Amino acid sequence: MATATRRMRKIINEPDQVVKESLAGLAASVPDVLRYDVANQILVRADAPVKGKVAIISGGGSGHEPLHGGFVGKGMLDAACPGEVFTSPVPDQILAATKAVDGGAGVIHIVKNYTGDVLNFKMAADEAADDGIKVEAIVIDDDVAVQDSLYTAGRRGVGATVIAEKMGGAAAERGDSLEAVAGVIKQVNARGRSFGIALSSCIPPASGNAIFDLPEGEMEVGIGIHGEPGRRRAPLGSAAEIADIMVEAVTSDLAAKSGSNVLAFVNGMGGTPLLELYLLYGEVEKRLRAAGLTPVRNLVGSYITSLEMAGASLTVVELDDNLTALWDAPVHTAALRWGG
């Protein structure tokens, strides 16, 4: 075990305890923000349930930190249900979280579009409904690398999830109804698009091996967030060339009117430093303006990751005044924090 641990170059104890110990550590770092319910393996906002407020929970496999636990707190998520690394949570966790945060105004499940996530959240929602809790599940599917067709499981949920959690959380905090909060989250998904590239694979702690080999000088184009290969492999381009690919993929699919205000989110996959992400943002920003879009808001950093994968994704969300105000609203979580 010790040998395997050293080979992985990870700061961990036992590989099968990584998720639990990471959750405990996160909770210890922000005790004012959230608590860790060990028995149910969920993270719950410190003051939950908030009476009369629509509650929002999300969840998915671990390995995408700070998604979702880092987004639990005032102005964002009421709870997060982390599964094993890259494995969706089980219905028991989701049901426990739903019950823990229900303040009487309904509970929204934000679900990334993966077969496992959708199935486990569906089972939990059915049970919650049996218990008389009003649950609305919203599936996020913003990844333009995958075409939604009979030949795939549909587009994956990636970067727009972060934006949907922030804006939906702000709407819930402001006192919006279940229908209105759901409307905000659906709008972000409908008007958000993402595209990612990878310069390396990643090493899940349980297996200790990289999911795939990527020779130096090559990149995977059209990746998701589970360390899997992308749609195709290509020679590694410059930042300008990578920005060309990303902006073209995202804007052509979004087809926003010229002159639209957008939020541009340049996300690191876990192993790419901010030095490079800022540089990439500069390239992206120029191209968005050239395409007639105005990036009036942005987010740059590693917020939805794939363990230590090197690479980046771009998410663009078309804004209106309401979404812009919801983005600017105060948020107090481990990973995003601004305003009063």
Add this chain to the structure above:
Amino acid sequence: MAVAIAMDAQTVTAWMNEIAASVRAERDYLVQLDAAIGDGDHGINMTRGFDAVTLALSAEPGGTPGKLLILSGKTLVSTVGGASGPLWGSALRKAGRALGEGPTFDLAQLVDAIAAALASVQDLGAAVPGDKTMVDALEPAVTAMREGLARGASSGEMLRSASEAAEAGMRATIPMQARKGRASYLGERSIGHQDPGATSTAMIIRALERTVASSP
């Protein structure tokens, strides 16, 4: 006639234990298959799930075969996560319900139970044969069992043909392009790889054959 053999709760427990041993033994192989077209955790998730099933069944002596299959399914749902947890979990629960309340079951009931498992998988996962999923192994196994039953085959013969059909179905996933699950994101790059879900499904049917063959 094939009805001579009666299976009971012991058969179910032995089958689940046999599955746990199989997926544990092939854990790294399943991980390797999954790493090629998924995220490389299938062997780990299946091992965690069936280990939990073994534990749950050992804490539940007695109980009808149907009840034990339902308990096994519930345990998988609660411990596996991903797509395999709900799919196999629901499949075993439906199989358990198909067995009914009796203390024993015969071959015809076993075929109905496995067919109910297949129906559950297809209902939840919306996969059809050719999508490069566990259905590509399970569906031919059910067909082989039905044919075996119709011609009055012995239990051993029937389950051997089911295992062989499942393994042939598993190998047939290699040239397929995935249309469901995570492998579908790879598009044409999923071609040339054996589906990990079909592989573990073939192991589960092979485990059933071994269990029934070695039962008294």
